[in-house]
Amino acid sequence: MNVFVTVGTTRFDSLINHVVQDPFFSDCDCILQVGNKVLCPKGFDCFEYTDSIHHYYHWADVVVTHGGGGSVYQLLALSKPIVIVPNYDRLDKHQCDIARFMHENGHALVVESLDMLSETVKKAANMTFRPFKRDKFFVTEDILGFLLGDN
Amino acid sequence: MRARAIVLIYGKGGHRAQMERLYARLKPGLDGRAVEVVGICEDDHALKGFRSYSHPSVRDKHSLLKSLVTFPASILWSVSITIRVVREYRVIGVVSTGPGIAVVPSILLKITGARIVFLETWARYETRSVTGRVMYRVADRFYIQNPSLKKYYPKAIYGGLL
Numbered sequence: 001m002n003v004f005v006t007v008g009t010t011r012f013d014s015l016i017n018h019v020v021q022d023p024f025f026s027d028c029d030c031i032l033q034v035g036n037k038v039l040c041p042k043g044f045d046c047f048e049y050t051d052s053i054h055h056y057y058h059w060a061d062v063v064v065t066h067g068g069g070g071s072v073y074q075l076l077a078l079s080k081p082i083v084i085v086p087n088y089d090r091l092d093k094h095q096c097d098i099a100r101f102m103h104e105n106g107h108a109l110v111v112e113s114l115d116m117l118s119e120t121v122k123k124a125a126n127m128t129f130r131p132f133k134r135d136k137f138f139v140t141e142d143i144l145g146f147l148l149g150d151n
Numbered sequence: 152m153r154a155r156a157i158v159l160i161y162g163k164g165g166h167r168a169q170m171e172r173l174y175a176r177l178k179p180g181l182d183g184r185a186v187e188v189v190g191i192c193e194d195d196h197a198l199k200g201f202r203s204y205s206h207p208s209v210r211d212k213h214s215l216l217k218s219l220v221t222f223p224a225s226i227l228w229s230v231s232i233t234i235r236v237v238r239e240y241r242v243i244g245v246v247s248t249g250p251g252i253a254v255v256p257s258i259l260l261k262i263t264g265a266r267i268v269f270l271e272t273w274a275r276y277e278t279r280s281v282t283g284r285v286m287y288r289v290a291d292r293f294y295i296q297n298p299s300l301k302k303y304y305p306k307a308i309y310g311g312l313l
Contacts, residue, residue, distance in 0.1 A: 009196075010164065068165050068274065070168035070169075073273065092281075097278045098276060100277070134312040135311035138310060140180070143173075143177065143268055146292055147244030
């Protein structure tokens, strides 16, 4: 199984440390985006950032992602099976908001405790998720008109 | 005479991604309108296509202690950047997708007569961001990207998801 782990722009050391120590991830094909070069562990294909993250999204069977909106919405747009791990290393715990919404509506699986991560990844690989449908942004003209004083 | 300008304020990560999408949508409508676009961005995460002033983060995401230093420093930066922008441009509008770096420049630029637009971040469904709570009072137009937020921001305009 191909698993891609992504933490976005904010470090998430506890997730990366867990993935490195859990034999499940060493046994499958796993690539890590870690947000900080210092964290790159031996024996893993790993990088800090990439400009071609879509390449890795497509490659993966399951993506383990932090709960950042940018990553989550891009992955849902690709209909990729995802496991969201809210970044609890942050002082503000806002990532559980989007994670809870996606979980409750059947768009993603969420891991609250890292002990459950490998089990949840296996489960996600064999699951069919409900497609996430968005209302496309429709207030561009409204904003432009207001800024330029037209309305 | 100072050129007319719209100031875009955005952070990194998802905040930046939202502004990238918003700017792509706004740009065609701004071309030919004799208005420049100026950015204020977090650290070195500037978008391409217009000039952005770099602004340090308001809070440290991992350490409260560090935030005690970054918070006041950030206010001084905000004031300094805003003065530089106002010297060079006549700012008619401000648009921000967060985070907290938007607050002080928005308040100052509002005093100078600019119209303030804020979009609460797309990652919120059942909670409000700290910046959103403040900007709800500051902004002339406040947009939400998830309809579930209407109960927390009754006067907000729902605009769909970027």
